[in-house]
Amino acid sequence: xxxxxxxxxxxxxxxxxxxxxxxxxxxxxxxxxxxxxxxxxxxxxxxxxxxxxxxxxxxxxxxxxxxxxxxxxxxxxxxxxxxxxxxxxxxxxxxxxxxxxxxxxxxxxxxxxxxxxxxxxxxxxxxxxxxxxxxxxxxxxxxxxxxxxxxxxxx
Amino acid sequence: xxxxxxxxxxxxxxxxxxxxxxxxxxxxxxxxxxxxxxxxxxxxxxxxxxxxxxxxxxxxxxxxxxxxxxxxxxxxxxxxxxxxxxxxxxxxxxxxxxxxxxxxxxxxxxxxxxxxxxxxxxxxxxxxxxxxxxxxxxxxxxxxxxxxxxxxxxxxxxxxxxxxxxxxxxxxxxxxxxxxxxxxxxxxxxxxxxxxxxxxxxxxxxxxxxxxxxxxxxxxxxxxxxxxxxxxxxxxxxxxxxxxxxxxxxxxxxxxxxxxxxxxxxxxxxxxxxxxxxxxxxxxxxxxxxxxxxxxxxxxxxxxxxxxxxxxxxxxxxxxxxxxxxxxxxxxxxxxxxxxxxxxxxxxxxxxxxxxxxxxxxxxxxxxxxxxxxxxxxxxxxxxxxxxxxxxxxxxxxxxxxxxxxxxxxxxxxxxxxxxxxxxxxxxxxxxxxxxxxxxxxxxxxxxxxxxxxxxxxxxxxxxxxxxxxxxxxxxxxxxxxxxxxxxxxxxxxxxxxxxxxxxxxxxxxxxxxxxxxxxxxxxxxxxxxxxxxxxxxxxxxxxxxxxxxxxxxxxxxxxxxxxxxxxxxxxxxxxxxxxxxxxxxxxxxxxxxxxxxxxxxxxxxxxxxxxxxxxxxxxxxxxxxxxxxxxxxxxxxxxxxxxxxxxxxxxxxxxxxxxxxxxxxxxxxxxxxxxxxxxxxxxxxxxxxxxxxxxxxxxxxxxxxxxxxxxxxxxxxxxxxxxxxxxxxxxxx
Numbered sequence: 036x037x038x039x040x041x042x043x044x045x046x047x048x049x050x051x052x053x054x055x056x057x058x059x060x061x062x063x064x065x066x067x068x069x070x071x072x073x074x075x076x077x078x079x080x081x082x083x084x085x086x087x088x089x090x091x092x093x094x095x096x097x098x099x100x101x102x103x104x105x106x107x108x109x110x111x112x113x114x115x116x117x118x119x120x121x122x123x124x125x126x127x128x129x130x131x132x133x134x135x136x137x138x139x140x141x142x143x144x145x146x147x148x149x150x151x152x153x154x155x156x157x158x159x160x161x162x163x164x165x166x167x168x169x170x171x172x173x174x175x176x177x178x179x180x181x182x183x184x185x186x187x188x189x190x
Numbered sequence: 191x192x193x194x195x196x197x198x199x200x201x202x203x204x205x206x207x208x209x210x211x212x213x214x215x216x217x218x219x220x221x222x223x224x225x226x227x228x229x230x231x232x233x234x235x236x237x238x239x240x241x242x243x244x245x246x247x248x249x250x251x252x253x254x255x256x257x258x259x260x261x262x263x264x265x266x267x268x269x270x271x272x273x274x275x276x277x278x279x280x281x282x283x284x285x286x287x288x289x290x291x292x293x294x295x296x297x298x299x300x301x302x303x304x305x306x307x308x309x310x311x312x313x314x315x316x317x318x319x320x321x322x323x324x325x326x327x328x329x330x331x332x333x334x335x336x337x338x339x340x341x342x343x344x345x346x347x348x349x350x351x352x353x354x355x356x357x358x359x360x361x362x363x364x365x366x367x368x369x370x371x372x373x374x375x376x377x378x379x380x381x382x383x384x385x386x387x388x389x390x391x392x393x394x395x396x397x398x399x400x401x402x403x404x405x406x407x408x409x410x411x412x413x414x415x416x417x418x419x420x421x422x423x424x425x426x427x428x429x430x431x432x433x434x435x436x437x438x439x440x441x442x443x444x445x446x447x448x449x450x451x452x453x454x455x456x457x458x459x460x461x462x463x464x465x466x467x468x469x470x471x472x473x474x475x476x477x478x479x480x481x482x483x484x485x486x487x488x489x490x491x492x493x494x495x496x497x498x499x500x501x502x503x504x505x506x507x508x509x510x511x512x513x514x515x516x517x518x519x520x521x522x523x524x525x526x527x528x529x530x531x532x533x534x535x536x537x538x539x540x541x542x543x544x545x546x547x548x549x550x551x552x553x554x555x556x557x558x559x560x561x562x563x564x565x566x567x568x569x570x571x572x573x574x575x576x577x578x579x580x581x582x583x584x585x586x587x588x589x590x591x592x593x594x595x596x597x598x599x600x601x602x603x604x605x606x607x608x609x610x611x612x613x614x615x616x617x618x619x620x621x622x623x624x625x626x627x628x629x630x631x632x633x634x635x636x637x638x639x640x641x642x643x644x645x646x647x648x649x650x651x652x653x654x655x656x657x658x659x660x661x662x663x664x665x666x667x668x669x670x671x672x673x674x675x676x677x678x679x680x681x682x683x684x685x686x687x688x689x690x691x692x693x694x695x696x697x698x699x700x701x702x703x704x705x706x707x708x709x710x711x712x713x714x715x716x717x718x719x720x721x722x723x724x725x726x727x728x729x730x731x732x733x734x735x736x737x738x739x740x741x742x743x744x745x746x747x748x749x750x751x752x753x754x755x756x757x758x759x760x761x762x763x764x765x766x767x768x769x770x771x772x773x774x775x776x777x778x779x780x781x782x783x784x785x786x787x788x789x790x791x792x793x794x795x796x797x798x799x800x801x802x803x804x805x806x807x808x809x810x811x812x813x814x815x816x817x818x819x820x821x822x823x824x825x826x827x828x829x830x831x832x833x834x835x836x837x838x839x840x841x842x843x844x845x846x847x848x849x850x851x852x853x854x855x856x857x858x859x860x861x862x863x864x865x866x867x868x869x870x871x872x873x874x875x876x877x878x879x880x881x882x883x884x885x886x887x888x889x890x891x892x893x894x895x896x897x898x899x900x901x902x903x904x905x906x907x908x909x910x911x912x913x914x915x916x917x918x919x920x921x922x923x924x
Contacts, residue, residue, distance in 0.1 A: 058469040062419075067411040068404025070594070072545050073626040077859035080545060108404030126402045130394060130825055133833055134262030135401030136408060136545040136594030161868035167859060169545045169595045170262045171836030173870035175829065 037097045041066070042110030052098030056090075057081045059097050060107060068108035068139045072167070079166025082140035083107050089147035089163075108139035111146060118187065119146045125183035133170035141166050145180050154184050244321040245273065246287075249363035252277070252349075253285040257295035257314065258305040259566050260288065260397055261593040261600075262833075263888040264826035265310045267395045269318050271822050275388040276322030276381055279349045279362065286396045291568040291588035302569030306601060306711065308789040308886025311822055315884050323378035325369070332368035333360060383820075392825035397592070409564035409591045410623060412551045418452055419468035420612050420622040421475045424460040424632050427852035428708050430484040431459050440477040447474070454478060455615045457608060464616050468623055484852060487706035492848040492855075495705045496536070499640040502661030502701040503534065511659070511699050512677035515687045518695030523655030527646025531730050535643070535723045536913040538846035540636035540712055541854075541862055546594020547629045552609035553619035558585025559610050564593035566600045574603050575610055597837075598711030601669075602634055630862050631854040634710025635847055637662040637682065641723045651735050653746065655695035658686050660720070661703045665710055677702065681711070685720035685893065690754035690787045691728065691746045707849060713837060714892035717788040721893030722842075722900070722914070725784040729901040730910065739901060740767050740783050753817050756878060757794040758785050760815035764876050765796035777802045778924075779810075782901025786893035790885030791818035795835060797898040798871075801906045805922035809839060809871040809899070816875060816890060819882035827887045828875040834891020835873055840865030842896035844917045 038047045041064060048063050055074075060066040060083070069092055072080030076094035083092045084106040111119035122145045132138045141164070148155055148163040155163065160180055168176065246253040254270040266286035274284050289295045295303045299313040326346060333351045334341040337358055345352045352359040362369075383389070400406040425431060437454045440447060440463075447454070450466040451474045461480050465471035501507055524530050550563035559575050568590060572583035593600060609622040624632075639662035646654040664679040673680075683700050687693075712718070732742035740762045747755045762768075762783065771779040777800045785794045798810040812835050821827050844863040848855040856862035900911040903921065911919050 054469050058467065061410075062467040062469070065413070067413075070408070070545075071410060071547065071623070073859050075626070075858050075860065078545060078626075112403040112405075123402050127394070127398055130398060130829065132262075132395070132398050132401040133264070133829060134545065134593060134595040135397065135406050138401050139404040142402065142404075164867045167545065167864055167866065169543060169597075169837075169864060171833035171840075171865065171870070172829065173836060173865070173867045174832055174873045176867060177872075 037101050039100065039102075040104045042106060042113070048097075050097050052096060054097045055093050056083070056085075056095045056097055056100055056105070057092035060092060060105070066107050066109050070136055070139060072136070077167070078137070079144060080137055080140045082143040082166060084143060084147060087147070087150065089144050106143075108143060111143065116146070118149050118183075121183040121186045122146050122149065122179070125179040125186065128182060129175045129179040131172050131175040131179050133172050137166055137168045141168065141176060145183065148180070149183060149187060153187055155180070244318075245325050247362050247366040249361050251283050251285055252279050252362070253287050255289045256286050257289050257297065257303065258310040259564070259590050259593050259596075261305065261566060261596045263310065263830060264395055264823060265305065266397055267393065268311060268822040268826060269314055270396060271388045271391070271393060272315065272318035273322035275386055276319050277326050278346050281388060281393060283349070284396070288590045291571065293569075296569065302567070304567040304569050304601065306566050306598065308889040311884045312790060312886055315822075319380050320378055323380050324375050327375045327378050328369040328372040329362055329365050331372040332365040335372075336365070336368055389822055390820070390824070392823055395826065406592045408546055408594045409549045409551070409562070410546065410621070412562040412591060412621060414551060414553060414562070414619045417551065417619040417621055418464050418466060418616060419471050420455075420462045420464045420609070420620050421468060421472035422460050422462040422608060422622060422624060422628060423475055423480065424628060425482045425484065426631065427482070427484040427488050428632075428706060429487050430482050430852075432456055432461060432480060433483040434481040435461055436479040437477075439479065440474055453616050455612055457611060460608070462608070462612055462622070464612055464620055468621070472625065487852040490706045490852045491850045495638060495707070495849065498705065499536075499638065499661050499703050502703045503640060503642045503659055509701055509703070510677060511701055513697070513699050514678050514683050515696050515698040517693075517697075518655065520655040520657045520695040520697040523695040524644055524646035524657060527654045528649045529647045529734060530644060531647070531727065531734055532644040533642070533727060533730060533912055535641045535726060537639045537719050537722065538848075538914060539638045539707060539709075540841055540845045541630045541633045541847050541856065542597045542599035542712060543630060543859070543862060543864055544595030544597055544599055547626050548599070548605040548624040549622060550606040550609035551619060551621040552606070552613040554579060554610055554614040558582075558587070559613075560587040560589070561606055561610065562589045562591060563606050563609070564591050564596070564600060565606065566593065566596050567603070570603050571606060574607060578607055579610060579614060597713040598715070599633065601711055626859070627857040630847070630857050633847070633854075634668075634708045636712030636718070637665060637709040638705070638707075639682070639719050641720070643723060643727050645727060645731060647731055647735065651731075651737060651742065651745065653691060653693055653731070656693045657697045659699040659701065660686070661701040662719075663704050663707065663709045664702045665715070667702060667704070668708060669710070681716045683720065684716040685786065685788060686724060688787065689724050690751045690785060690792065692750050706852070713834070714788070714889040717786065717889065717893045718838065718896070721784070721786045722896040725786065725894065725897030726900060726910070726912070729782070729897070729904065733904065739905075743783065743785060753792045753880075753882070754785055754787060754794075757792055757815040757817050758783070760876055760878065761794035761796050761813055764815065764874060765798070765811075765813035767796065771798060774800055778906040780902045780904070780906030782898045782903070782905055784894035784897035784901060786890075788893060789887070789890055790883060791816060791887060791890045793831065793890050793894055795894040795898045797839070797895070797902045799899065799902040799906055801903060801921050803922060803924055805920060807843065807903065807916055807921060809869060811871050812839070812873045812898075814873070814875050814891065814894070815878060816887070817878040817880045817882065818885040818887045818890065819880050820884045821877065822884065824877050827877060830887045831875045831891040832873040834889060835895045836865055836870055838892040838895025839899055840869075842899050842914050842916055843869075844915050846915050846918070
């Protein structure tokens with residue numbers, strides 16, 4: 036039995052403790068915005084916030100996050116989180132997505148970055164955004180993060 | 191972002207409309223020249239019955255039914271723009287949806303319902319506009335019928351049909367059903383390009399809101415009632431088969447499988463576990479032991495492949511050489527030249543590594559087979575599934591999800607067929623998901639190749655003759671042997687004879703060298719490989735003559751290739767080609783330029799690099815200029831080109847799949863590295879206004895990327911890289 040608070044809702048689930056959080060979210064909770072890309076924590080398509088920290092859900096066991104607060108793209112898209120709202124608006128303004136498969140994980144990673152560092156320098160963006168985009172939309176991802184940071188700096 | 195063209199607000203159904211709105215109605219539009227009969231004939235006698243629905247109109251929305259898969263290339267938006275342009279509707283109510291499989295949606299260039307080869311705009315530029323224009327006339331005819339007035343007395347504006355003499359009006363939605371019964375105009379007049387308000391506009395992509403919110407439905411997000419999940423392990427060697435299976439370690443005391451594990455299913459070359467959830471299936475699969483009959487390719491390795499390819503360059507090698515082009519007397523031209531350059535170039539196998547691993551969901555019942563998957567080739571499934579399942583092709587339904595990247599990989603039917611066989615085996619719908627490891631180890635790779643080029647230059651530095659031999663395994667030989675012409679696989683040699691530089695004498699030979707490694711279409715196909723070879727050779731010629739690489743290319747093109755010259759000059763100007771790069775401590779810097787023409791588009795790219803004394807290569811900046819003819823959506827074009835350039839640069843830097851004992855050595859993103867954000871340089875894409883017919887853009891960025899990079903490395907270090915990836919070369923030094 037694992038207990039999680041996912042997007043503000045507390046749930047208890049009968050899952051094996053070694054089941055990765057990714058599959059708990061996708062299969063047991065039907066939260067399919069969090070994507071499977073590599074299974075080894077390399078691509079970041081499954082990035083979610085665990086107690087506010089961006090983690091690769093494919094490489095985090097359910098048991099290890101028992102009692103934790105999880106935010107997924109669905110939770111961030113709800114409109115209640117000002118940073119997430121700015122990041123999503125910036126992703127839209129810069130027309131970042133191509134295939135779109137990396138987008139949920141990228142947005143979650145960007146939200147974590149901007150919550151931690153309101154005005155990240157380029158090197159901080161490089162260090163934080165280790166998610167992979169196979170379509171090569173990186174230039175627009177950078178622009179979107181800068182745009183969201185600028186929007187967040189406005190009085 | 192630019193906002194959509196200004197338009198009045200959505201007009202609701204008028205009270206004076208004769209007909210009440212009745213929800214979304216399908217408006218059948220038979221495409222002239224692509225009618226039911228022709229479409230059916232093009233794909234064979236057993237084709238599904240076409241529905242001919244290109245548009246759905248309601249009182250509040252217009253949905254364009256797209257015949258091409260949305261794989262990231264922006265095709266939903268661009269094709270919807272084409273239809274909407276002719277319809278007089280408010281762009282803000284336009285939606286796009288994927289067409290179900292139907293022969294009527296066959297791509298006119300590719301033949302069959304498929305998307306690829308940067309063909310979507312070229313193929314659909316006219317048909318989609320005709321669909322919109324025909325619909326407009328049919329709506330007009332519907333109003334004329336209902337109101338019993340002359341069609342000429344009607345006015346259409348922004349989703350509304352008015353009859354000014356009687357002050358009647360109705361929305362398109364209200365008239366859609368009547369319109370769908372009208373005769374389809376054979377040659378509907380198209381709007382004068384001077385009056386276009388949507389074509390050429392950077393309207394925001396229709397798929398972005400769902401993708402940003404995590405709502406977009408990809409293949410793995412499909413959930414049908416009763417669905418099970420499968421994990422699969424293939425024979426590690428291509429062509430091998432399953433010999434023995436031992437699932438005793440999976441079984442519990444009583445000999446049954448653990449709770450949730452439904453079945454262990456054997457396929458010819460694979461074993462799969464079907465379970466209530468995928469993690470359970472994958473975990474159970476790890477406990478299944480398998481012995482493989484590895485077959486003929488079990489001894490294959492990279493060194494042997496490289497040797498076999500190299501032997502194919504030997505003029506005395508007895509293997510069949512297919513001559514693709516033999517124009518002028520090349521041997522004489524080179525022998526009589528003031529200077530000749532001879533070089534051998536090698537390229538590795540590459541994996542597609544789309545971010546969404548291969549997957550498909552299938553439901554096989556007594557009624558037939560239904561498939562849901564991210565694919566770029568729907569058209570192949572009715573026949574293939576009919577053969578595999580022993581059913582009629584018209585019992586196959588194919589539904590396409592958003593595609594999480596493809597780059598050529600999802601032309602293949604492997605995962606879709608496997609899902610269907612698994613569903614048949616267990617009698618329930620099955621979603622099959624390959625692991626990333628299976629995805630990379632069982633790819634159909636970009637062919638490894640070797641090329642030898644000899645070119646002659648006259649005293650003025652002009653090319654007198656170009657002798658070129660390519661040896662590579664054949665893509666068409668595997669997927670469409672009938673498409674080989676006189677032993678030539680055109681995908682292996684494209685980009686050589688059609689390079690923009692004038693070649694008075696050219697001999698282009700192809701040697702098909704199979705390796706036991708399956709090869710397939712990989713973004714830009716032969717253009718990517720041969721673009722690297724050609725643009726490296728041009729750079730070698732400039733260097734041999736001590737000429738500036740940009741000016742040397744300019745002089746070669748002269749007035750014979752104005753489109754190419756224009757993008758070459760634009761890229762050089764925007765990059766500040768003539769301004770030296772500021773130095774960086776403990777590093778060398780350089781700029782490289784490359785030019786390529788393909789898909790009806792021509793592109794030039796300048797790459798700036800820093801090569802550190804320790805050999806690391808930093809990508810500093812990319813500047814590209816593109817002439818792709820008429821553009822439907824310039825913002826999508828620039829995103830595609832920027833993406834293609836980075837796709838090509840990443841592959842050039844680190845991309846390589848090697849083989850030992852018939853097995854792929856790479857398996858995931860730790861050892862098959864793709865470009866990261868930290869490595870990605872800023873990319874500028876400059877678009878040339880052009881009245882040429884629309885060209886393809888989704889592949890255009892790839893071919894110039896690798897040569898612009900290696901030419902920049904040469905400029906920085908004096909080292910000419912004749913083999914990729916760059917990471918395999920030692921670039922250390924001061």
